[in-house]
Amino acid sequence: MVSLDAGELTTRELNRKIKDLAEKGDAEIVITNPAAKHNVAVGVRNKCSISIEGSVGYYAASQLDGPEITIDGNAGWALGENLMSGKISLSRSAGASVAASMRGGEIFIGGSSGARAGIGMKGGTLIVGGDSGFLTGFMMQKGRIIVCGDLGDAAGDSMYEGTIYVGGEVGSLGADAMFDEITEDELIGLWNELEQKGITEKPKFRKIISEKKLYHYDTLERLERTLI
Amino acid sequence: MVTGSNQIWAPWTVDDIHSKADLGRYRIRGMSTHQKVTHFDDLTFLSTGLTRFPLEGYKEQCNTQVELGGLNASNPLVIDTPIYITGMSWGALSANAKTALGKGASMVGTASCTGDGGMLPAEREVSDKLIYQVLPSRYGSNPNHMATAQAIEIVVGQGAKPGTGGLLMGVKVKDEVAISRDLPPGVDQRSPARHPDWLGPDDLAIKIEQLREATDWKVPIHVKLGACRVKNDVKLAAKAGADAIVIDSMVAGTGASAEILLDHSGIPTVPAIVLAREALKEIGLYRKVSLIASGGIRSGADVAKALALGADACAIGIAALIALNCNRDIPEADFEKEIGLPAGACNRCHTGKCPVGIATQDPELVKRLDPDEGAERVANFLNSMTMELALLTRSLGKGDVKSLEPEDLAALTIEASAMAQIPLVGTEKVFGM
Numbered sequence: 140m141v142s143l144d145a146g147e148l149t150t151r152e153l154n155r156k157i158k159d160l161a162e163k164g165d166a167e168i169v170i171t172n173p174a175a176k177h178n179v180a181v182g183v184r185n186k187c188s189i190s191i192e193g194s195v196g197y198y199a200a201s202q203l204d205g206p207e208i209t210i211d212g213n214a215g216w217a218l219g220e221n222l223m224s225g226k227i228s229l230s231r232s233a234g235a236s237v238a239a240s241m242r243g244g245e246i247f248i249g250g251s252s253g254a255r256a257g258i259g260m261k262g263g264t265l266i267v268g269g270d271s272g273f274l275t276g277f278m279m280q281k282g283r284i285i286v287c288g289d290l291g292d293a294a295g296d297s298m299y300e301g302t303i304y305v306g307g308e309v310g311s312l313g314a315d316a317m318f319d320e321i322t323e324d325e326l327i328g329l330w331n332e333l334e335q336k337g338i339t340e341k342p343k344f345r346k347i348i349s350e351k352k353l354y355h356y357d358t359l360e361r362l363e364r365t366l367i
Numbered sequence: 368m369v370t371g372s373n374q375i376w377a378p379w380t381v382d383d384i385h386s387k388a389d390l391g392r393y394r395i396r397g398m399s400t401h402q403k404v405t406h407f408d409d410l411t412f413l414s415t416g417l418t419r420f421p422l423e424g425y426k427e428q429c430n431t432q433v434e435l436g437g438l439n440a441s442n443p444l445v446i447d448t449p450i451y452i453t454g455m456s457w458g459a460l461s462a463n464a465k466t467a468l469g470k471g472a473s474m475v476g477t478a479s480c481t482g483d484g485g486m487l488p489a490e491r492e493v494s495d496k497l498i499y500q501v502l503p504s505r506y507g508s509n510p511n512h513m514a515t516a517q518a519i520e521i522v523v524g525q526g527a528k529p530g531t532g533g534l535l536m537g538v539k540v541k542d543e544v545a546i547s548r549d550l551p552p553g554v555d556q557r558s559p560a561r562h563p564d565w566l567g568p569d570d571l572a573i574k575i576e577q578l579r580e581a582t583d584w585k586v587p588i589h590v591k592l593g594a595c596r597v598k599n600d601v602k603l604a605a606k607a608g609a610d611a612i613v614i615d616s617m618v619a620g621t622g623a624s625a626e627i628l629l630d631h632s633g634i635p636t637v638p639a640i641v642l643a644r645e646a647l648k649e650i651g652l653y654r655k656v657s658l659i660a661s662g663g664i665r666s667g668a669d670v671a672k673a674l675a676l677g678a679d680a681c682a683i684g685i686a687a688l689i690a691l692n693c694n695r696d697i698p699e700a701d702f703e704k705e706i707g708l709p710a711g712a713c714n715r716c717h718t719g720k721c722p723v724g725i726a727t728q729d730p731e732l733v734k735r736l737d738p739d740e741g742a743e744r745v746a747n748f749l750n751s752m753t754m755e756l757a758l759l760t761r762s763l764g765k766g767d768v769k770s771l772e773p774e775d776l777a778a779l780t781i782e783a784s785a786m787a788q789i790p791l792v793g794t795e796k797v798f799g800m
Binding site for chain 1: 386389390392394395504505509510511513536548550553555563564565570573574579580582583584
């Protein structure tokens with residue numbers, strides 16, 4: 140295990156050291172004193188374990204492929220942006236755009252998440268133990284968002300595919316989003332998944348999917364009609 | 368009595384209303400605006416005479432190599448000609464077209480750019496210098512791909528349709544394209560206009576730092592802007608930390624756009640360059656932050672004029688596609704039958720029925736474009752433009768394209784004088800100053 144004091148390093152030095160250690164394989168890294176710095180643990184593309192002791196700023200643990208990261212604190216905007224694979228676990232709350240354009244892996248938020256959680260999501264799973272803000276799942280393409288608490292307005296607006304599960308109230312559905320039936324097996328599966336995260340409550344989840352009414356333009360031009 | 372044709376209710380206006388009455392929505396097409404705007408043809412060079420000596424036009428050395436984005440990157444983008452291929456997506460274009468563009472660019476020592484569909488492996492393979500775009504959609508976005516790029520370009524806006532996102536009609540979202548973009552096959556893809564993870568310029572500064580960290584501060588970070596509120600946008604992008612700014616004007620091309628945006632938003636290339644230059648000067652970053660012009664660049668003369676106005680390089684899109692045979696009546700194609708328009712007038716890129724295999728995902732049509740032959744044509748065209756540029760530069764008595772300056776130019780119209788901020792021919796007057 141290697142400990143890095145973020146307070147003693149510039150962001151550039153810190154990320155360079157993390158990458159150097161990760162590239163050697165199976166590194167276990169502890170980062171102390173992150174002091175809400177932006178861009179901590181960005182662009183790590185090797186399997187490794189990183190434990191961050193404290194809150195982080197924007198873009199923490201973003202552009203990753205492989206690492207498992209735990210953060211004991213809060214996070215600013217765009218935690219886990221573009222995650223390809225690996226796991227991120229945040230003990231408290233995340234700002235806006237958590238898991239933006241995430242493509243794989245898993246992100247767990249112990250507290251609540253801000254606006255636009257899972258925006259443009261393309262795969263993987265985002266779990267929020269608390270509430271999630273407006274436009275959660277905006278233009279989501281694939282993957283799952285599981286929110287144990289409430290959702291803000293415009294949930295699932297313009298989503299293409301993927302699923303949002305919500306345990307609490309929904310402010311409003313966004314354009315082209317709809318509630319769908321949830322099966323008993325799905326519900327039990329979600330509860331089991333949450334139990335592994337230490338969440339023992341069993342919310343009566345509802346399921347939001349795309350209504351798919353915005354998939355196509357309704358009409359084509361005269362010339363196009365003869366062609367398509 | 369006034370005679371002649373009706374200017375307000377012209378035949379194309381009548382047809383436009385008929386079409387919208389049939390359609391019930393805005394119209395879509397490819398190519399670029401139909402507006403007639405001030406362009407590079409409204410400027411002329413003041414070549415040498417007795418006041419300056421020319422260099423030997425056909426032989427004497429003239430440097431065309433430029434370095435872009437050297438402000439923060441340890442490996443700036445160095446290209447042998449100040450012309451590169453702009454971002455055009457695999458999806459809008461066929462894989463053969465993307466491969467031909469990348470290979471053709473490499474043959475002359477310049478760069479190509481990915482576009483709104485992620486990085487096509489074949490394009491990466493043949494491209495010595497590849498610019499990786501980071502767009503609001505983030506289709507195919509992959510840090511492993513980004514790490515192989517020679518520059519990163521954050522797309523804030525596109526000149527053909529500023530203030531909105533990309534558009535790819537379902538007929539072109541075939542299985543492979545859909546997988547690459549994580550979209551349902553056949554969906555009419557309307558990309559987001561806003562980035563998912565940042566909103567304003569303060570956030571952009573952090574985003575730029577993130578991309579630097581992800582790429583170890585090695586490669587330049589470009590910011591591409593649709594030319595509208597140029598002065599403020601350029602200042603904000605530069606302040607946010609961009610190494611290079613691409614200013615994409617209203618005459619820039621597209622594979623698909625709402626027609627109303629093509630024709631009624633943005634500003635032309637000439638004033639866009641001048642405003643961007645002045646903005647960088649005002650904040651002390653001119654020639655430190657690189658300035659790249661795009662939109663309607665057709666020849667070496669256009670490049671020379673853009674450089675003289677203040678750009679460091681130009682990016683081309685439609686011109687490169689025309690070099691690939693866009694709108695050419697090749698033997699395999701029957702434009703009238705297949706697209707309903709004659710070769711030379713086609714702007715139906717969005718229908719996916721491109722008769723020359725460029726703007727299509729139809730396997731039979733794609734076969735009409737041989738990527739190796741296409742690469743040769745692109746390389747020839749880039750070489751031709753570079754030779755034209757060097758010829759003009761030498762005729763001005765200069766041995767380096769970086770020495771071109773506004774003083775080398777005169778305006779042929781009052782409007783061009785005002786927009787380019789250079790004197791009207793036959794006068795010493797700069798209009799609008």
